[in-house]
Amino acid sequence: MNWTNLFRISLKAIANNKTRAFLTMLGIIIGVAAVITMIAIGQGAKQSIQKEISSMGSNIIMIHPGGDRRGGVRLSADEMQTLKTEDYEALRNECIYLTALSPNVSASGQLVSGNNNYPASVNGVGTEYLDIRQLNIEDGEMFTEHDVRTSAKVCVIGKTIVDNLFPDGRDPIGETIRINQVPLRVIGILESKGYNSMGMDQDEIVLAPYTTVMKRLLAVTYLQGIFASAISEDMTSYATDEIEDILRRQHRLKEDEADDFMIRSQQELSEMMDTTTNILTTLLACIAGISLLVGGIGIMNIMYVSVTERTKEIGLRMSVGARGVDILMQFLIEAILISITGGIIGIIIGGTICACINWLANWPVAIQTWSVVLSFAVCTVTGVFFGWYPAKKAAALDPIDALRYE
Amino acid sequence: MKKVIELQNIRRDFIVGDETVHALRGVSFDIHEGEFVTIMGASGSGKSTMLNILGCLDTPTSGEYLLDGIPVKSMSKSQRAVLRNRKIGFVFQNYNLLPKSTAIENVELPLMYNDEVGSSERRSRAVEALKAVGLGDRLNHKSNQMSGGQMQRVAIARALVNNPAVILADEATGNLDTRTSFEILVLLQRLHAEGRTIIFVTHNPDIASYSSRNIRLRDGHIIEDKVNTDILSAEKTLAALPASEDD
Ligand SMILES: Nc1ncnc2c1ncn2[C@@H]1O[C@H](COP(=O)(O)OP(=O)(O)O)[C@@H](O)[C@H]1O
Ligand SMILES: [Mg+2]
Numbered sequence: 001m002n003w004t005n006l007f008r009i010s011l012k013a014i015a016n017n018k019t020r021a022f023l024t025m026l027g028i029i030i031g032v033a034a035v036i037t038m039i040a041i042g043q044g045a046k047q048s049i050q051k052e053i054s055s056m057g058s059n060i061i062m063i064h065p066g067g068d069r070r071g072g073v074r075l076s077a078d079e080m081q082t083l084k085t086e087d088y089e090a091l092r093n094e095c096i097y098l099t100a101l102s103p104n105v106s107a108s109g110q111l112v113s114g115n116n117n118y119p120a121s122v123n124g125v126g127t128e129y130l131d132i133r134q135l136n137i138e139d140g141e142m143f144t145e146h147d148v149r150t151s152a153k154v155c156v157i158g159k160t161i162v163d164n165l166f167p168d169g170r171d172p173i174g175e176t177i178r179i180n181q182v183p184l185r186v187i188g189i190l191e192s193k194g195y196n197s198m199g200m201d202q203d204e205i206v207l208a209p210y211t212t213v214m215k216r217l218l219a220v221t222y223l224q225g226i227f228a229s230a231i232s233e234d235m236t237s238y239a240t241d242e243i244e245d246i247l248r249r250q251h252r253l254k255e256d257e258a259d260d261f262m263i264r265s266q267q268e269l270s271e272m273m274d275t276t277t278n279i280l281t282t283l284l285a286c287i288a289g290i291s292l293l294v295g296g297i298g299i300m301n302i303m304y305v306s307v308t309e310r311t312k313e314i315g316l317r318m319s320v321g322a323r324g325v326d327i328l329m330q331f332l333i334e335a336i337l338i339s340i341t342g343g344i345i346g347i348i349i350g351g352t353i354c355a356c357i358n359w360l361a362n363w364p365v366a367i368q369t370w371s372v373v374l375s376f377a378v379c380t381v382t383g384v385f386f387g388w389y390p391a392k393k394a395a396a397l398d399p400i401d402a403l404r405y406e
Numbered sequence: 407m408k409k410v411i412e413l414q415n416i417r418r419d420f421i422v423g424d425e426t427v428h429a430l431r432g433v434s435f436d437i438h439e440g441e442f443v444t445i446m447g448a449s450g451s452g453k454s455t456m457l458n459i460l461g462c463l464d465t466p467t468s469g470e471y472l473l474d475g476i477p478v479k480s481m482s483k484s485q486r487a488v489l490r491n492r493k494i495g496f497v498f499q500n501y502n503l504l505p506k507s508t509a510i511e512n513v514e515l516p517l518m519y520n521d522e523v524g525s526s527e528r529r530s531r532a533v534e535a536l537k538a539v540g541l542g543d544r545l546n547h548k549s550n551q552m553s554g555g556q557m558q559r560v561a562i563a564r565a566l567v568n569n570p571a572v573i574l575a576d577e578a579t580g581n582l583d584t585r586t587s588f589e590i591l592v593l594l595q596r597l598h599a600e601g602r603t604i605i606f607v608t609h610n611p612d613i614a615s616y617s618s619r620n621i622r623l624r625d626g627h628i629i630e631d632k633v634n635t636d637i638l639s640a641e642k643t644l645a646a647l648p649a650s651e652d653d
Binding site for chain 1: 490491515519
């Protein structure tokens with residue numbers, strides 16, 4: 001078989017049937033572009049949410065008092081008080097999968113500075129809290145271990161607190177603010193983090209040594225929680241196992257007793273968010289799948305009808321000596337050329353639409369290789385199959401029957 | 407002289423619904439190299455059916471057909487396609503040219519399916535064939551820009567280009583006016599004079615006297631087969647025709 005001639009014949013046939021080629025390509029272009037765009041939007045949303053979650057500290061582990069229970073059952077006073085400073089110290093001394101660890105107690109009240117006041121809560125934390133939450137000091141400094149040991153009356157505040165307590169633009173560093181009559185000296189200001197994806201103001205924050213909050217503000221001996229950072233995301237599950245072992249030992253729990261504390265990792269949170277975004281992606285993928293199907297049916301129709309229309313041409317070619325395989329190859333090459341060209345144009349258009357959406361609407365998009373490959377493959381295979389199948393039937397006819405075909 | 411065609415008791419039945427149409431009821435004859443045969447008969451007598459079998463476009467229900475000594479019946483579809491490509495030039499009543507294609511593209515078509523002919527040879531042979539039918543100056547005219555006579559010339563050039571053992575023409579002048587018909591006849595007579603074998607199907611009995619042998623069909627039988635010794639010259643007849651208005 002002479003491939004050069006077959007290619008020449010196919011190209012000529014495509015050129016002679018431009019409308020048909022265009023319509024077939026259109027089906028493929030729409031299918032491919034729709035799939036690429038929809039999946040890119042879904043995955044873009046997913047990735048941006050994930051990014052936000054990990055910006056909270058992707059290795060973060062949160063320990064809370066009380067067993068793992070569901071529904072609106074209130075914890076009893078006993079259960080609320082199972083986490084102690086000793087637990088924190090034991091974790092601090094023994095854990096090898098953690099890089100940072102901080103107790104957490106918070107007291108809410110009215111912050112007062114001069115004539116200004118603002119309702120907020122003071123977070124009692126350790127010095128490593130900044131690493132865990134990925135916070136940075138913009139001005140001044142963080143309190144020290146020494147401040148923690150001496151329950152120093154100092155605090156570090158966020159932008160929102162600064163704006164509300166010091167609206168006149170005065171430098172807050174060195175100023176004293178009061179909460180529940182306790183004066184705290186401002187020694188540092190945190191870098192702004194803005195709002196998170198749940199719409200919470202992350203700058204409405206006051207950090208003080210946990211000892212200060214426990215002794216001077218709350219007068220309690222238990223912790224409300226312990227925050228930790230695993231050495232890496234992969235190590236999170238080792239770290240939670242390790243924490244569980246240590247805390248069970250600390251609390252002298254027997255084999256058959258349930259945990260009296262809860263460990264939650266950022267991983268779990270992001271898995272939860274993944275479920276939500278996956279629903280979105282699935283929805284978009286369904287829409288894309290429908291476009292692909294519609295495109296496919298279009299391709300099918302045009303290919304099928306055109307081969308039927310061209311049965312006379314097939315008969316004529318056979319009458320001058322084209323064999324069945326020659327006819328089949330011609331139609332196959334036509335279908336492949338049309339489908340692949342359409343597929344490539346579809347990819348280009350899909351990519352362009354994604355870029356436009358990202359640029360104009362500022363939506364996050366993430367083009368997925370698999371969606372490009374899949375949609376391209378589906379459309380090309382449909383195009384090629386429905387170009388090939390009716391051609392095969394036509395090529396099996398006697399030339400005279402094909403010529404007579406109406 | 408060498409036998410180009412041998413037909414032995416050819417039958418062709420068509421099943422239409424639950425009826426069987428016997429288009430050919432046992433036809434036998436030989437055709438030798440260099441003959442110009444006209445096959446005549448009323449409409450429906452089986453002329454086209456026979457020519458399609460001769461052209462390997464259709465297969466007989468029974469009987470044997472040897473083309474250039476090769477038995478066609480036992481051949482596969484592909485082998486018959488190659489046979490059509492190398493040994494047969496077929497001219498249809500309705501031309502059957504590729505639409506939207508130029509004269510040269512149409513004439514090149516049979517050679518496109520012949521691996522032994524390269525692209526430069528293909529081109530030169532197509533040009534030669536078009537020159538032979540008097541269309542040397544219309545190589546790049548599209549088929550829809552040509553008159554019926556010109557289209558039929560292109561079809562004849564296409565039938566010539568593969569240098570076939572036999573040229574088959576089914577009512578090749580059926581769609582043409584008298585003058586153009588004679589122009590085509592002149593062309594066929596010239597090809598005959600060059601030694602080509604031609605089988606020409608027509609229902610017009612006047613044309614018989616321009617060929618070397620006449621076969622007459624009726625209801626799928628041969629009712630007459632005679633050699634014509636007194637061949638008229640189509641060229642002379644054409645010259646005697648009154649000039650047509652539009653020329
Ligand atoms: N494909 C076919 N199916 C059914 N009957 C056919 C077919 N082709 C030809 N015939 C029948 O065979 C007979 C001969 O037809 P044909 O060879 O076309 O005659 P001619 O060319 O002499 O006018 C006619 O009766 C015609 O109806
Ligand atoms: Mg006929």
